[in-house]
Amino acid sequence: MNTVSNKNHLRLFPHPFLSSGIRGFLSAAAIAAFVFLCLAGPARAGENTADPRDRKIQELEKTVGALSERVDAMDKAKASSGGSAADKFTFGGYGEIHANFGEGKAPDQIDIHRLVAYVGYEFNDWIRFHSETEIEHGFVSSESGGEISIEQAYLDFLLSDRLNVRFGRFLTPIGIINRKHEPPTFNGVERPAFDRFIIPTTWFSDGVGIFGSLAPALKYEAYVAGGLDGSKLGAVDGIREGRIEERPSLNDPAFMGRLDYYPFAGRSAAYGQVARVGASAYYSGLNNGNEGNNPGIKGDVVILSADAEYSFTKFDFRGVITHERIHGAKEIGNGTASGIFGWYLEGGVHVFPDAWKKGKLAKSDAVVFVRYEDFDTQHRMPDGVVKDPAGDRTQWTGGVNFYLTRNLVAKADYQVPRDGTGQHLPNLINFGIGWQF
């Protein structure tokens, strides 16, 4: 048996009978090393380390050391795996506190924007539960804008690398921010405006689907879930209010999926390159309401979106482009467009000098970035429906993220929003602090 290359020996939670076998192998390896030394004879004084026997000895020492380390880890894992039920829980969370200052008479405020608690549970080695519960704006009442919601609550059934099943409430797999929105993962205090009006975050869906890897560098997700409420679509907010956050109807379900390709996942990547290119599609009927109170809307929404992230050396880039086609827009009313379109691009550079990464700042970083957004919730109008110029918007955002440590970030930025009305919109200065653990 090729003990060293046997994958079982690398597992975190190994078969309980393997430890003694590996110990036996270690002993054999040590004896073999000793015999090899004796047969090879003592190294001559003054001989340099280029001697192949020395290299062989060093390799054997390294092998024995690495295997010893693994056996220790396996023993620890074995000891913990038989522990209490509490060991099967995983806890985490993220949050962000903002201070927003508007130009002129625009309101200034401090906002505990999000506080999210993650709880996970491992039923066994192939069934996992995940949940996120969120409180927004620090206080919830009938008169406030705050809300509490279950952002995610789903079970994963891990069948193989290629095919797994997910059931429950999960993040709708479109765009970048909707799936990755923990504050240390994006630049700027507030999420992009694009991700409020075009891909409205946080957008979750209730249903069932499959996910996995078609190849080491190619991942997929596909789901069927509750759909959008067509009666809530509008001129300026687009599909945002069409999300049903309580008990979505399954009358006119949604079908959605995405593919992600990572070109440097398995091959040489000079300059620390990391890249991802994704494409997603979403289709939903519109005759859905909360608690099955369907609005009688005849129509549907088709969303096609592409997104990409690319990093190399000290530069990060990301961008999203999305087109939404709404059939039945004229019947829906509310100034709903038949076509919605938007995109944004963002570039950032890591400016924190390596020489400063010492002591308390050993894992610190700073990113200066600029983002440009261009989107229009009134991109294409049904015949006879007048376009609302307020839906045609651009926004510049420039600022800095300073990472005190990897998962804690202080942010500052300046935003210049504009729309098609020609009226001056107040520029904004934002400060924030966010975390993830």
Place this chain on the structure above:
Amino acid sequence: MKRWNGTRIAGMLLVAVLCIAAGIAGCAAGKAAIPTADELYAGGALPMGADLDALRRGRAIFVTECAACHRLFPPNEYSPEQWRGIVKRMSRRASLSEDQAADLLLYLSAASRAGK
């Protein structure tokens, strides 16, 4: 009709400038922060006889699964012992199987040793 005002034009110009700047900087860039499996293997960071395919799988999982939820942490910023604890906890959150977690740990441990 779409407006092509000054803001939009400036936005596109800035994006173009950023891309060019990034290209120039990339040409003068330093060493890779996330070594490939083959680089680690060639550099002797892997124990003799260990599985190169597992190391490759581990790197792919690192790039595809870890980056799905957060920025990638450079492997050499944590010791192999620290990575063991991190992988045990995070593999649950990322719904990784035991085999996937083992491959990931193998890669991170090797990359950590190589980067020290």
